[in-house]
Amino acid sequence: MxxxxxxxxxxxxxxxxxxxxxxxxxxxxxxxxxxxxxxxxxxxxxxxxxxxxxxxxxxxxxxxxxxxxxxxxxxxxxxxxxxxxxxxxxxxxxxxxxxxxxxxxxxxxxxxxxxxxxxxxxxxxxxxxxxxxxxxxxxxxxxxxxxxxxxxxxxxxxxxxxxxxxxxxxxxxxxxxxxxxxxxxxxxxxxxxxxxxxxxxxxxxxxxxxxxxxxxxxxxxxxxxxxxxxxxxxxxxxxxxxxxxxxxxxxxxxxxxxxGGKAPFIVMQDADIDAAVKAAVTARFTNSGQICTCNERMYLHRDIADEFLAKFTASTMALTIGDPLTDVDMGPKVSGLEVTKVAEIVARGVADGAEILLEGGPLTTGNYAKGHWYAPTVIEVKNNTSPLMHEEVFGPVATALRVDSLDEAFAHANDTQLGLSAYLFTNSLKDIARAPYALKCGEIYMNRTNGEAIQGFHTGWGQxxxxxxxxxxxxxxxxxxxxxxxxxx
Missing domain, CATH: 3.40.605.10 (Aldehyde Dehydrogenase; Chain A, domain 1)
Structure with a gap:
């Protein structure tokens, strides 16, 4: 038995x-x-x-x-x-x-x-x-x-x-x-x-x-x-x-x-920045980023990008990683193969011109000599063609791109074959109303982090x-x- x-x-x-x-x-x-x-x-x-x-x-x-x-x-x-x-x-x-x-x-x-x-x-x-x-x-x-x-x-x-x-x-x-x-x-x-x-x-x-x-x-x-x-x-x-x-x-x-998913996380200039940062950290790093609805790519309006990234990076640095049976924010990745996959995507992104704002990566010494550990990483890319903006990372790597308008963010968000989830932070009622018509995905989180309701409907579009x-x-x-x-x- x-x-x-x-x-x-x-x-x-x-x-x-x-x-x-x-x-x-x-x-x-x-x-x-x-x-x-x-x-x-x-x-x-x-x-x-x-x-x-x-x-x-x-x-x-x-x-x-x-x-x-x-x-x-x-x-x-x-x-x-x-x-x-x-x-x-x-x-x-x-x-x-x-x-x-x-x-x-x-x-x-x-x-x-x-x-x-x-x-x-x-x-x-x-x-x-x-x-x-x-x-x-x-x-x-x-x-x-x-x-x-x-x-x-x-x-x-x-x-x-x-x-x-x-x-x-x-x-x-x-x-x-x-x-x-x-x-x-x-x-x-x-x-x-x-x-x-x-x-x-x-x-x-x-x-x-x-x-x-x-x-x-x-x-x-x-x-x-x-x-x-x-x-x-x-x-x-x-x-x-x-x-x-x-x-x-x-x-x-x-x-x-x-x-799979490649959820865009869009933050506009009129958003509650502190609320957006808190939601973005949760949506990226819960379960070491191993959630199909995770915040996979952030599109930040240029007017608030510096403030958002400074606060986001500070909040990410405060996350604890260690023995999952203790009071920590993150445990290990599920396998060594998953660690390798994430590291390879990051390496290709950096080779394509991405800038690392917070260098995490694989942990292999000291308390992390055994296990499959990957420290939280924050990266800024210069364009939406980066592999970090198209391949599902499924790990604790947050990637950001600055945009000049919501329409630009929508265009980048839809530039994928995946359409599971998306996030939008804005206080504009007009933009909130038109987002469901503009975003090509099955699930949208507006001014909140991820987590489906049992009475809702969790579905994907496209691939x-x-x-x-x-x-x-x-x-x-x-x-x-x-x-x-x-x-x-």
């Missing part, structure tokens, strides 16, 4: 959870899972095979008709029990997230709080599965539009919020009457397995929730291609999203893809994805429509 509660005491044996049972890891290839702050091995997971993936989808397929036949309110009762179990184990789960992902414990507690919110909000949708009756053109006839589950939903999640992203998808999928198969990311797999353990303990029927481990190019692709999979919901990079798109093309698979999550629109995406022409003669 998998037991996340023992993480501080022993090596974690990450078994897969399929059809209500934990599969033993005997004589199986395994993947080591490390603590990014120390590089110590937390435990291992099975390197799943295509056969494991097919077994999980088949189990979910067998369980789905019985699960869908239950009244939605009964499904909601189990989801609520799972949320309550998460509350009861919230500190252990938060510690687990910190140890496998690296975010500070205070932020991990916030992530576990989001798990509860996602699950309880989903449970509240039990009485909101609605249809329509439409007047027909024919006598003695009505047109009925009903909503039905897709069947088996496969969830592929990123490593930056391993617990919250799993709950964000499984909650609405299960309430809608689908069964769920989660591929727990190989870098941060234990959070998903912990949710499976708690679901088993509160009485989820076998096959309703399954969690497999392994690599996306094997396990994930097999599940996407399976004819038993009805819908695929994925959060990850745009590169990975393209691969899923290709894998699902032959079967014309229904896809919901939340992909930032398809579909979306949260609120009534996100829930509707886990249901397909059927039209019946009811004629009584």
């Amino acid at each position: 998998f037991d996340f509660r023992a993480i501080s005491k022993s090596h974690i044996d990450g078994q897969m959870f399929i059809d209500g049972a934990w599969l033993p890891n005997d004589q199986r290839e395994v993947i080591a899972v490390e603590n990014p702050a120390t590089e110590e091995i937390l435990g291992t997971i099975v390197e799943g095979t295509s056969q494991d993936a097919l077994a999980a989808v088949a189990a979910a397929h067998r369980a789905q008709p019985r699960w869908a036949a239950r009244p939605a309110i009964e499904r909601a009762a189990l989801i609520t029990k799972l949320a309550d179990a998460v509350i009861a184990q919230s500190e252990a789960l938060a510690r687990l997230v910190t140890l496998e992902q690296g975010k500070p414990l205070t932020q991990a507690r916030g992530e576990i709080g989001a798990v509860v919110t996602f699950l309880k909000y989903a449970a509240g949708n039990a009485r909101r599965i609605e249809g329509d009756i439409i007047t027909s053109d024919n006598a003695n006839e009505e047109i009925h539009i009903r909503r039905h589950p897709y069947g088996v939903v496969v969830g592929l999640t990123s490593w930056n919020y391993p617990a919250a992203l799993a709950a964000r998808k499984m909650g609405p999928a299960l309430i809608a009457g689908n069964t769920f198969v989660l591929l727990a990311h190989e870098i941060t797999p234990f959070s998903g397995l912990a949710l499976a353990q708690l679901a088993s303990e509160v009485g989820f029927p076998a096959g309703v929730l399954n969690v497999v481990t392994g690599r996306g190019r094997v396990v994930g692709q097999t599940m996407v291609e399976s004819p038993l999979t009805g819908l695929v919901t994925m959060t990850g990079s745009t590169r990975a999203g393209r691969e899923i798109y290709r894998a699902g093309a032959d079967a014309i698979k229904v896809l919901r893809l939340e992909l 930032s994805g398809l579909g979306g999550e949260d609120g009534k629109y996100g829930f509707d995406g886990y249901l397909r429509k059927q039209t019946t022409y009811l004629n009584w003669g």
Whole structure:
């Protein structure tokens, strides 16, 4: 049996959870899972095979008709029990997230709080599965539009919020009457397995929730291609999203893809500069900049750029970085590969003429000799062609460009194939009103930092994805429509 509660005491044996049972890891290839702050091995997971993936989808397929036949309110009762179990184990789960992902414990507690919110909000949708009756053109006839589950939903999640992203998808999928198969990311797999353990303990029927481990190019692709999979919901990079798109093309698979972002952070001359600085620091450096809605590129009106950058740099210098189990602002990056990726983008930006205002970069000595550390960095670029303004950094590097007008900022902001989020700080009601028409993205934060509301709709435009999550629109995406022409003669 998998037991996340023992993480501080022993090596974690990450078994897969399929059809209500934990599969033993005997004589199986395994993947080591490390603590990014120390590089110590937390435990291992099975390197799943295509056969494991097919077994999980088949189990979910067998369980789905019985699960869908239950009244939605009964499904909601189990989801609520799972949320309550998460509350009861919230500190252990938060510690687990910190140890496998690296975010500070205070932020991990916030992530576990989001798990509860996602699950309880989903449970509240039990009485909101609605249809329509439409007047027909024919006598003695009505047109009925009903909503039905897709069947088996496969969830592929990123490593930056391993617990919250799993709950964000499984909650609405299960309430809608689908069964769920989660591929727990190989870098941060234990959070998903912990949710499976708690679901088993509160009485989820076998096959309703399954969690497999392994690599996306094997396990994930097999599940996407399976004819038993009805819908695929994925959060990850745009590169990975393209691969899923290709894998699902032959079967014309229904896809919901939340992909990369390159959010512009626009500050105009009439903005509250102190509020903008505070929001920009939070939106850039939370979770070491590993958030798809992060402040990735700042466009600052020339009249306030010097003041903003001075205050922003000072606030950034005040951030603390260290052991994420202590009271710090930033922990490590999730892996050495991620540190290298960020450093390479910065190097190319500097070679292109960017000026470093606050030199951070990789930390490798003293208290940082072990782990994957990258200190906050602030850079100013001279033009919008810099790679720092076009490639998703996904790390603690803030980049700024001076602009002469809001129209110039809008033009630069839209000069990308990604369209997830954007920020605008201004006190001009006219500019606030026209921003949603000018910015080509799915989500805009005006005069505030990032963080979606559960009742909103988190969606991307362009190569930032398809579909979306949260609120009534996100829930509707886990249901397909059927039209019946009811004629009584």
